[in-house]
Amino acid sequence: MTAIVTDLSTDAKTGGVILGGKQLHPLWLRERVQETHAYDHYNHQRLYEHSGLDPTLKVKKAAIGGNSSTLLVKFSDGYEAVFELSALAKELGILDDPESIPLPKSWDASLPFKRFNWNDLDNPEEMKSLLTAYFENAFCIMDDTPTERDSLRSHSKRFGFLRETNFGELFNVETKPNPSDLAYTDAALASHTDNPYRDPVPGIQYLHCLRNEVQGGLSTLVDGMAVAEAIGDENPDWLDSLENTIVRFRYQGPTGIYESSGPLISRDHRGYISHIRFSSRVDFVPALDPKILDMFYAARRRMHQLSNDLAFQIQFPFKPGTLLMMNNYRLFHGRTAFDGDLGYRHLQGCYIDHDGPQALYRALANGSTNTHILREA
């Protein structure tokens, strides 16, 4: 077999090893031992508290073994461990890890996107390809789902765990009198993200079309990552203001008051845009120095313009059976106007957490043929 890593030496300076050019702390290695007295191979958890390890632990001897597939280590306390080199190499980024979630790719109106068919998703390859599209683009569209009322509950549970809110497990988007939200009218909806006033903000939103007899009412999506990049290119101070001004969001409805605070744009530890909060009816910036607010208002105005700019926006119709799955932390969504008097339009929506589709992706990447997320008994 081809050796995964060939260069290995003990590191006198740190008491650890240097493997594939990476310095490894002796405790880092020790916490990864997989011998059965130290690691449960069923639940993949350590069988000890790592604070109990000797803080002065060192590596005394290290060698590549097992036909170049293992790392053999003797520690200063006499413990001898055998590590799978491939597992270490994946964690160190030396080998590709099939479990890695596909990275986000920013897009604009020119994005060519595939619509998936619900009936094809029992094929693990097709489900993996749908999830890949979802992680890259932050949305995917499925057609031909069953359209019984409330069937969204089981459709969405295929991917993850339902997040109930004060609107219930499922909410209905249809024209109705005395609406508690603009979504329940036939008005156009500008680009926004859902529920920034909630703590935590719902991760993934589903919209499921049961009936649609109207013209218009197209669903619109805009990539928040692309908008943030464009704002940063135009004026880095604007992006800075949007990332560093903490805004309070508040919803006051018939059943309760919900509040949460955060910047309009956040990044994750890798620097990727990870959370867009934008809902221009429910945001309240603090009374900061007027000069600071001048900058913030200009930046927020630009964010609103770009998030409604057709150059960034894709539009698509909902037909009965269409199911949209979108990342509410990355995309703006909205809809074009329609005339509710001309016909009936009924969508149902719900939210799930981010981690469900990630777990399903990892299972498929590890060879599972089950295209539904598993629940522990």
Ligand SMILES: [Fe+2]
């Ligand atoms: Fe919405």
